Every structure is written in structure tokens, then in C-alpha cells.
Amino acid sequence: MTDRSAKAPGSPDERPIALLLPGQGSQHVRMAAGLHGVEPAFTDAVDEALAALTAHGPLGHRKADLLEDWLHGYDSAVMDHVTRSQPLLFAVDYALGQLVLDWGVRPVALLGHSIGEVAAAVLAGIFTLRDAAALVHDRVTRLADAPSGGMVAVAASLEELAPLLGGEVVVAAVNAVRQTVLAGFAGPLRATTETLRTAGFVVQPVAASTAFHSPVLARAMEGADERIATLPVGDPVIPVMSGYTASPLTAAEAKEPGFWSRQPLEPVLFRPALDALLDGRDLVLVEAGPGQGLSQLARRHPAVRSGRSAVVPLLPAAPGPPEADLASVRAAAEQFRPGAERRVGRV
Template sequence: MNGMRPSAGVEDVSAARPVALLLPGQGSQHLRMAAGLMTAEPVFAGAMDEALTTLTDLGGPGTGLREDWLGTSDPAVMDHITRSQPLLFAVDYALGRLVLSWGVRPVALLGHSIGEVAAAVLSGVFTLRDAAAMVHDRVARLADAPPGGMVAVAATCDEVAPFLTDGVVVGAVNAVRQTVLAGLDGPLGSVTAALAGAGFVLQRVPASTAFHSPVLAPAMSGAGERIAALPVGEPGIPVMSGYTARFLTAAEAKDPAFWARQPVAPVLFWPALDALLAQGHLVLVEAGPGQGLSQLARRHPAVRSGGSAIVSLLPARPGTAEDDVAAVRAAAEPLRQLAPPPATRAV
């Protein structure tokens, strides 16, 4: 065991409140993320097998996904776009399916970056196969992008603005004082060195690609035509988009350009979370590896006041298979109590 209490990601959810799922993206991946559930949670295992088989059948970047997820000991492999993006998509989707199997009916889904694609599947906008095809195409396009990365800065957007140069941009607004910068390695290194010299606290995001930066625009050129061939449904569960900070409309869901520009556009997680919690108090369930989104959400006034609560399905840090299982089962107990009672049939 890694010493962390299994219930560390579970807050008091005894008060009946609607549930919303948070689905994390790049930076939350780690070796064998959620792998401990494969022998203990059949619903998760079935959904994960379905997702991995679909991605693998597409070939190219999907080849060897399962083997690397379960077998590699090199963190650099898991951080590369050909592994991090499809595996995060698969894990988010499978954990979402697991929560739904408990009878929980989310009133909203909020995904961060690739997590929004998983949200689109859980909502019914895309089938798993069609979303996997979109992820596969995205990864294939971006795999050979120039070396770049992302750095989180404990600062506001206004505070970092004077330091931005040479194509380094704000790639994500994760909280009021957590801004993520994205850019090619050289310019990003220069900007972060200047920020560090000015006294800002920084942390590198595990990524070897400048996600949510215009430098990826050439690689994504033409992606809309590929996405346009995919059938699209209307959201069955409302999706709070991390790119617009409002609920996804049917028109946006059917717009290929909306999905094609996501790797280039900034993620507005904090504004989206703010808009979501403005709807009323919620139980926010992080359905993905780690507890990064949970930690961000705990900064929100609606959570700090106790009106809204956080439940994380997995441990905050990588651990053993037993840690994964204990964390999920600790989360499942209170969440099942929030599921609506089964409908009764009139006699």
C-alpha cells in the first residue's frame, strides 16, 4: 500500500445532490493507471477491453496500447501522445461506464481536453467506435509534431501575459491562479526560466507535445473532413464544454470544426467549472486517474463552503492494484446511495 487512506478522495455526500462527472486529460496519466480494476470490476474491465480493442483495430498509434498500459515501466512511454491520449480516453470512458452501472444518473459531464471526447461518448454524441476513430486520427496527426510541452504556473493569466513570447501561449485556465502555458521546447524553456526568475512557482505537465497551442494547427489541418464523416447524436447527458464554458449545443456537437480545433484551442476548465456550479450544488465525481481535477475543484467557493462535494474514484498518486480497488469501492458506497430508486411498475 502507498500509505494513503482509500477514502481520501471521498467527502461527505450524505446530503442528496445531483452528480456531475469530471473527466481528466493530459497530465493525469501514469503507469498502469486504473489497471488494478481489471480483475476486480467487471464493468470497468469490459468497457476498457472494448475501448482498447477498438483503438487497436485501427492500427498505427493504437498498436500495442494494451501491452504498454499493463507492461511498460518507462514513464516517458506513457507520457507520449501515442499512449497518453488514447489510454486517457479509454480509462475515462471505462470509469464513466462503471459509475453509470451503479445506477448514478449524472446531470452533467465536464471533460478536460481529451476527457471531453470521453464525455461525448458517455453522453451519446459519438459511439465508442466513432470517437475512437477521431482520437486515432488526432493522435496520428500530432505524433510527429515538433517537440513541445506544457507548464503550469501558480499565477493568473494577466500575471503571465507580459512573459509570453515566441509562440508560447496560455494553453489552459485550470483555476484562478493556475495557468498552463504551452509552446515548443525552446521558447517554452525561455519563458518558464523568466517566470521562475521572477519568483513564480512552476510545474512541468507530463507531455511532450504543445497541446492547446497554435503550433499544432498545421498538423490538424484537414481533420474536420475526417470528423465530418462520423455520425453524430445530440447529447443525452448535458456536456459542459471545457472549450466554451457553456453547455454543448446540438449544433456544436455536429460541427466537425468544433472537435478538430480542440487540440489547438485553450482549455477553459475553471470558467467551465464555474458555469457548471452556477447551476446549483453538485457532487463532483472525478472519473479518471489521479485527483488533479478534484484538487482544482476544491478551490471553488461552492466546494469550499460545503455546498458542493468531491468524490475521486482513484488514488491521488500511483499505487498498487489494491489501492485502485479500495479507492473505487470507497467511492461506490456513497454514490450508490445517490442513485434514483428503480422505477416501479403499476400492477
Template sequence: MAGPPGGGPAPAGQGSPGRPGRVALLLPGQGAQYPRMAAGLYDVEPVFTAAMDEVFAALGPSGRALRSHWLAEESPRSLDAAERAQPLLFAVDHALGRLVLDWGAEPVALLGHSVGEMAAAALAGVFSAADAAHLVVDRVRRVAAAPAGGMLAVAASVAQVEPYLGPDVSVGAVNAPRHTVLAGPRRALGEAAERLEAAGLTSRPVASDTAFHSPVLGPCLEGARDVVAAVPRRAPRITVYSGRTAAPLRADEAADPGFWAAQPMTPVLFWPALDALLDAPGGAGAEPLVLVEAGPGRTLSSIARRHPAVRRGGGCVVPLLPGRPGGAAADRAALAEAVDALRAAGALAGRRAPVLP
């Protein structure tokens, strides 16, 4: 989801010198998208390109149209629409994750936000990339029937926003102690925004035209369980910290079609999940943990840098892409900076170098 009101990227933290850094991937979701996100890596990084093409090919004609929209220098169609944002976010997150894996970084954990959790599941082997892409498209088609809605990022705690919740407006994400996202139908969300402003609480819309992670999506998602049940599901090969449970994804949860079918309408507990990741045995307190944001923007990086464990020097935060659109050169420069940071943290020591111009 979009970053906290008034927030922005901060300088990367530093890991402890002399010790190799262990990698955990952070995979962003709705609200992080922007035109041509990561397009500067396409046809430059072979592994990234192949992973993107795998998703586009799996989706057939709609995938070819999605690829054209993604690579277009200018497009009259908004990228905030779920039908385009969700599969593209999944594809970019997954492809960047595959790129990091190909470098030999061997992530010890994955933490996805919203549709980023589907990318995490595919990277961990719960689903094949093609099956996960189809599930993302299926949920997007279903939520298209939901009432016009959206999401609202509020610079406040869950307790502070409780008076502004109601039958239609609910907490959609807990991103940080003072960064809560509300979700609901457009009119109800607009009224909540006015009341928040009157109370002196800062808010701003998330780039979404759907009330993701809200119970209002429930009726639209009926039947989704059967679609998930029709594809193979496996225990994760890499530990996935679920934004739904704020805990490592169990094998029975990964295999449960209902778990994935309900994921688009349940709150994203990103900060509690990050807490669990950083506080886990062998976590940031034992060895430096390199948190790599494998997706567009730097919102999750900005949030992670404010975590007490990271601020104490228990690890560092490395985004792979720019914080805002900047063209192909900016994509490549950001990736080069990330590679330097990963090497400095010991996460790529002795590994095969990525392909960069």
C-alpha cells in the same frame, strides 16, 4: 493537465445531510496519466473491463499493443508520449464513466479536461466509443508532426503570465484563478520558464511532449475536420460542459466537425466551465452536487475543492482513483472509498452495488 505547483489532494468535502446528491463527472486529460492507471480494476470490475476492451478492440492491432503497454508491470516506453497517453486517458476516463453510469448514479453533467472532453462526448452519446477512440488516435497521429513541445503549469493568474506569452507560447489551460498552463514549442517554453523563475513565479512541466491547446498545432490539424465529418455526431443525451466554450455543449456545436477538429489547439477553460456548472440553475446552490473525478489522479478533485461553491458546502468531491501510482490494491481501495463516499452523499442510495473484491 498537471496540478498546480505545490498542490496536492485534500480531504473530501461533505454534502448537505439528508438530501440526495446529484452527480457530475470530471474527466481528466493530458498530464494526469501514470503507468498502469486503473489497471487494478481490469478483470475485477466487469463493466470497466468491457469498456476498456471495447476501445482496444476498436483500434485493432494498435489497441492490442496499447493494452499490453498499459498492463505491463514495467515498460521502457514513456507514457507521456501523446500516442500512448491520449488513447489510454480516453479509454480509462470513458470506462470509469461507464462504471458510474452502471451503478445508476445518473450524472446530470459531464466536464472533461482536454482529451477528457472526448470521453465526455462519448459518454453523452455525441460519438460512439469506437468512433471517439479513432478520432483521438487520428489527432495524435497528426500532432506527431508538430515541433517538439510541451506544457508548463504556472501558479499564477492569466493576467500574471501575459508578459511571458509570445508568438509561440500561449495559454493552454485556465485550471483555477492562480493555476494557468502555458503551451508551446520546447525551446520557447523553456525560455518562458526561465523568465518566470526570475520573476519569482513557480512553474513545473506538465507530463506532455506535445504543445496541446496551442495554435502551433494548427498546421498539423489540417484535414482533421473531414475525419470528424465522416463519423456520426449526435446531440448530447447528458449535459456536457465544454472546456472550449465554458458553457453547455449545444446541439449545433456537437454536430459541427470543425468544433472537434479544432479542440486540441484551443485553450481549456476548465475553471470557467466549472464556474458555469456550479452556478447553473439547480446547481450546487439548490442541491448538493457530487463532483466525481472519473480518471487517473486527483488533480481535478484538488482544483474543484477550492471552488467557493464547494467550500461553502454546496457539494462534495469524490475521486475514483488514487492520487498517485500505488498498484492494484490501491486502485481497488480508492474505488471502495469512493463508493462509500457516494453512498454517504446519497448518490448511490438504493442502487446496485459495484463489484469489489
């Protein structure tokens, strides 16, 4: 079989581009910080996002601000807390998306995972950055006081897990055919994790101290509809493939406050959404966020394995020195827009 992803060195990949924007679990200390102050489009966008997030008041109970914790923090426990992971992921995803747009790339679709869908909504023109920041600030403030919880990834299908789940531990994300994320309060999640390991399943913790995408957060999100209802909503100018419905986000859905307020309570259907995104078309999937978690998931998809579609992560797979961020972005730019890589890092 011919690998249609192959191309001559230096030649552009002419397939349409879709952006993948990751969410909870992809964060790490100083994620994408190597681009700050070096890549102007990214720097301007992330600074604007952080300013918008803090314009509504402090996030959490720490005195340090978001910029300080992002650029100079080295405590992964701090970064995994909802008051840092969610706003910083939103800001970094948004800024990387703006960086790609600054190269002249016009994505044909956006697919966000968890908080990545809110960043996608800004890039698509559904929310202004200021209004999306208000949504994120309100969500984070509510969830900051939720009881301690967590998430785990299990190498198993929904069918395999169904007999072993119940009570306060639920499916939080369907990431691949045999990768399912579970969430719940800390005690029940520990018990379920032990049950699964005893049954022979491989279970890995997800970097989260909150039970995202589970009904146990319902009380914390009470009243969020009212705040979201005050935000103006526009029609998407770039199609958004929703990770919550696994179908294109409609204007009516985007204008429904409950669609956004329910997101912390409902599972992310990443694999079904990716199936829908790649149905009948060949794409270059560009991961605009920290790490390469969504890239790894996308590479398992038959459309990518066959070479019909391709995956290009913007950032390194693991944390590293600042130079690694810039080198990775430069390499990514070269793959689909020759000449773009020469603009990266130029002030």
C-alpha cells in the same frame, strides 16, 4: 456555517452528480490497471475502447500494443507520449464513466478536460465509442509527428502572465484562478520557464511531450475536419459542459467538425466551465479518471469550500499497488450510493 456536505455514516448524498473527466497530465503508468480483470463493468468497457482504438491501425511506431503498455509498462516517458497518453486517457475515462453508470448513477452533467471531453461525448451519446475512437486515432496519428514540445503549470493568473508571454508560448489551460498552463515548442517553452522562475513564479512541468492546446499544432491538424465530418453525431442525452466554451455543448456545436478538430489548438477553460457548472446548483463532483488533479482544482472552488458542493475522486491521488485502485473506487461508491461499494470487484 453549517457544512452541507456532512451526512450520517452510510447515508446517501442526495445531491445530483456530475462527472469530471481528466486529460493530458493526469496519466501515469498502470493508471486504473488495478480494476482490470477485477471490476467487470470497467474491464469490459476499457477492453472495448482499446479494441476500437486499434481497429483503425497501430498508434505510433512501437510494436507493443496499447493493452500491453497500459497493463505492463513502467516507462513514464512512453506513457507521456501522445501515442499512449491520449488514447489510454480516453479509454480509462470512458471506462470509469461506464462503471459509474453501471452503478445506476445518472449524472446531470459531464465536464471533460482536454481528451476527457471526447470521452464525455461518448458517455453523452454524441459519438458512438467506435466513432470517437476513430476521431482519437486520427488526432493522435497527426500529432505523433509534431515537433517536440511541452507544457508547464504556473501559479499565476492570466493578468500576471500576459506581459511575459508572446511568440510560440501561449496559454493552454485556465485551471484555477491562479493556476495557468502554458504550452509551446521545447526551446521557446524552456526560455519562458526560466523567465518566469526568475520573476519569482512557481512553475511545474506537465507530463506532456507535445504542445497541446496551442496554435503551433495547426499544421499537424490540417485536414482533420474532413475525417471528422464523416462521423455520425447524435444529440447529447446527458448535458456536456464544454471545457472549450465554458458553456453547455449545443447540438449544433457537436455536429460541427471544426469544433472537434480545433480542440488540440485551443485553450481549455476548466475553471470558467466549472464556474458555469456550479452556478445556481449544488453537486457532487465525481472525478472519473486517473489521479485527483481535477478534484484538487474543484476543491478550491467557493461552492465546494463552503460545503454546498462536494468532490469525490474515484482513484488514488498517486500511483500505487493494484489494491489501492479497488479500495479507492469502493470508498467512492459508498459515499453516494450505499450498496454500490459491495458490487465493486465482484465478477
